[in-house]
Amino acid sequence: MIKTIYSKGKIVAKTGNEVMAEAMRQIEPDVVAAYPITPATEIVQIFSQFVADGVVKSEYVAVESEHSAMSATIAASAAGARAMTGTSSQGLSLMWEMLYIASGLRLPIVMAEVNRALSAPVNIHGDQSDTMGARDAGWIQIYSENSQEAYDNMIQAVKIAEKAKLPALVTTDGFIISHCMEVVETYPDADVKVFVGEYKPDRYLLDIKKPYTLGAIDLQDYYFEHRYQIAKAMIDAKSIILDVARDFEKTFGREYDLYEKYMLDDAEIAIVVIGSAAGTTKVVVKELREKGIKAGLLKIRVYRPFPSQQIVEDLKHVKAVAVLDRADSCSGAFNPVYSDVAASLYSAGLTSPKIINYVYGLGGREINTEHISGVYEKLKRIASGIEKPSNQVEYINARIK
Amino acid sequence: MKKEEIEECHSEHIHDKKLTAVELPVGDIVEAGTAVSFHTGSWRSQRPVWNKEKCINCLVCWISCPDSCIKIIPDEKKVSVIDGIDYEHCKGCGICARECPPKIKAIAMEQEKK
Amino acid sequence: MAEKMIEVRWHGRGGQGAKTAALLFAEAVLTTGKYIQAFPEYGPERMGAPVRSFNRVSEEPITIHSDIINPEYVIILDPSLIDSVPVTDGVDRVGKVIVNTSFSALDVAQKLGIFASQVYVVNASKIAVETIGSDIPNTPMLGALVKVIGTLDINGVLEDTKVKLTAKFRHKPEVIEGNLASIKRAFDEVTN
Structure with a gap:
């Protein structure tokens, strides 16, 4: 039998969506308001079944759109409830204006998000365009490589959000993880409940003994300070995320950080990537290591807040780095993850590593070990000086010519 | 919150001294009863x-x-x-x-x- | 030394249960202590459309999340797919194709253009009609796959499938019994 890491853990076969719903059942928030959308539908569908069956005491609000889902979640959170929702792609887009309100009002909402391409053309498959577009919305963003991480991240996100007083979203790659059945270790309900704890907001609107106004207008004299508070909260969230990760490891045994280093410490060439492609990259890194090639991987788990200073420390010894984005900014220049990594390195005064940017996997386009091997081949040539790094974005497995 | 506290809080709000990001309650919160000061x-x-x-x-x-x-x-x-x-x-x-x-x-x- | 990872591709038509078969197979294999993956391919979701689903089985944790290109085992739930879908794509000379058909392995091999030694046949539709009462060939093909792979314990698979089906069909015990009988029969009847 496959051994559990936690003594009271249980090995199950579940899809990404199933484990996210399972985490929500164990967290048992006061309120969930959601609207179904592929490929995230199952999360709230399964959860609504838990509500209907009386398995959880949560209030489920069936709304008529994602805009309303986020509005109802905000209202519930402001009233003092532990509130959650789930969505994907177009649904997240429809929530847009409310996303900023959730963070602006500093409400610790947790969202289960399944990464999916944005229309047009219509596409239901996985890429990270949806949440990358929401990267400036003041939400903590935690990405999951697989179902196990999705489950663990959901449980941690509740504590993180409530301590940081910021909303948090946890993602999986659409279909690739959301609909892939894998081996997952789940923990007993009681232990998850103890870990998550009871939500005790400092102030909440239904506290009639301490009335206050929430969401008033701020003009030139106060808006700036309130927005700065959010930026500062993001900076502070880094240590909160690490504290929660330490507690999580102490309780359940699994180690988490802002990002994962895979054979990176002595690497000469490395890929920086987010999500399920990191798992495929690990296979390639292992193969290259067997051939004596010093390849490594840096998988970003927490993209917002961005672990800028920490990443510099772990990348500065690498000769050549490729940053893989599963979203295209259409900026005429570079893409989100690359821009953050490059800015971090440059602001640290470094002239190395050499760094290149790839876009991959839009609309669920396949990325496999051959594609990733190709990237490492290129990095080898750049590291040894045979090839100069391109100052333009390159595309993996796309017919661009 | 007592009336004097509310008045003190809002006299700061609407008069000369502007609160800094550190002093300001987080989350766009304004204490109740501010109309008293206007x-x-x-x-x-x-x-x-x-x-x-x-x-x-x-x-x-x-x-x-x-x-x-x-x-x-x-x-x-x-x-x-x-x-x-x-x-x-x-x-x-x-x-x-x-x-x-x-x-x-x-x-x-x-x-x-x- | 760890065993090589086993990769499986299921071909079916919407409604035949290719996705369910992959999920049942994965869960059953998990009970034998192996790491598993099961994932369907999502395309046009309508009855009768060609659909595919996949499995990976390994002694080690599976981190790869790309498509399966060179499956070691291919299961064809509907023989009419042989004419319309490239079912042998990526199947090398040691790959094995298991077909739900009333024809012989030799006939099917000629049609597929591969060696007869690579082809296994079982009349899963007939078994399904006789045991379950309708032509849903996915569970019998599960039994055939377990037989052809050879390293998996059929009793473990039967036990796990019973647990899964009991959870789903506790008010229809005949469905549970029928499905289990179909798995056992296909396990016994699949031939090369």
């Missing part, structure tokens, strides 16, 4: 004048006033009765005079002398 009566052009003799204490003016400017107190039987008008906050909209029962007419609007 003296909106200064720009009134007409003022309601209450006639205690005519008034039957039906409280229609009190429930109609959008700015809670009709002052009430308990009488000897602990029943609420009108005690006058809060001119610090009354903007002179005239709703109280309009809503006062026509047969009573205990509130009249008079031109503000400036």
